[in-house]
Amino acid sequence: MDDMFGNVPRAEVDWYPHWLSPDEAAVALSALVDEVLWKQDLIRTPGGIKPLPRLTAWQGDPGAVYIYSGIRNEPxxxxxxxxxxxxxxxxxxxxxxxxxxxxxxxxxxxxxxWHADREPELGPQPVIASVSLGVARRFDLRHNQTGQLRAFELTSGSLLVMRGSTQQEWRHRIAKVPGLRGERINLTFRFVTAREPAG
Ligand SMILES: O=C(O)CCC(=O)C(=O)O
Ligand SMILES: [Fe+2]
Incomplete structure (x- = not known):
């Protein structure tokens, strides 16, 4: 939060650049390519229905249903x-x-x-743990009010944890890097509660 002394806002982020060793990260990456059932989702955009620019999968305890961008994800x-x-x-x-x-x-x-993980099933102050494997990509955080930017180079084996009001006050993204070759897998662990049925 911006405080009365004019300090710049601070995202509540914990950063572990060497959380897994490079070897552990490489083993996990190739295991995940094989063991996970990857799917190609479609999204509705102003220009029509398009493939999401990444593959995704959703795993979890039974009942941990998560709805985002209009996509209902059964775990x-x-x-x-x-x-x-x-x-x-x-x-x-x-x-x-x-x-x-x-x-x-x-x-x-x-x-x-650019987005924030603000779906109701995450609650107001979710802890989101983001693990990166494979080719490093830049993770940008942008403060909603001030536009302040923070960036992290999400190297293989790193862990970035977002907490507190980060989702309420900041947005984040992984930008395209034209010409960059090689795969990256990201796992964002969450705790979701069931959405109230509509009506
Ligand atoms: O790939 C990443 O590091 C970001 C993933 C993310 O923001 C999300 O899954 O909500
Ligand atoms: Fe996110």
Missing amino acids: HAWTPTVHAVKSLAETTCAAHFNSVLLNRYRSGEDSMG
Whole structure:
């Protein structure tokens, strides 16, 4: 928050650049390519229906349903590598996660636009643990009011944790990097509660 002394806003982010060793990260990356059921979602845009610029998967405890960009994500059961990484992340973050969104960026052409993880099932101050494997990509954070920017180079094996009011006050993205080759897999662990039924 901006305070009365004019200090710049600070995102509540914990950053562990060497959370996994390079070897551990490489082993996890190739295991995830094989064990996860990757899907290509479609999104409605002003220009028509388009493929999402990345592959995704959603795993979690039974009932951990998550709706974003109009896509209803029923969780698949935890696969072994994802579950092992989740347990490690829970220890580091002192938090419990019941689900994970996996994002697979096939090259620098894949991306994720500016957004905040503000869906109602996440609650107002979610802890979101983001693990990166593979080719490093830049993660930008932009403050909603001041436009202040912070950037992290999300190297393989790193862990970035967003907490507190980060989702209320900031947006984040993974920008395209034209010409960049090589894959990156990102796992964002979350705790979701069931949405109230409409009506
Ligand atoms: O790929 C990343 O590091 C960002 C993922 C993300 O923001 C999300 O899944 O909500
Ligand atoms: Fe996000």
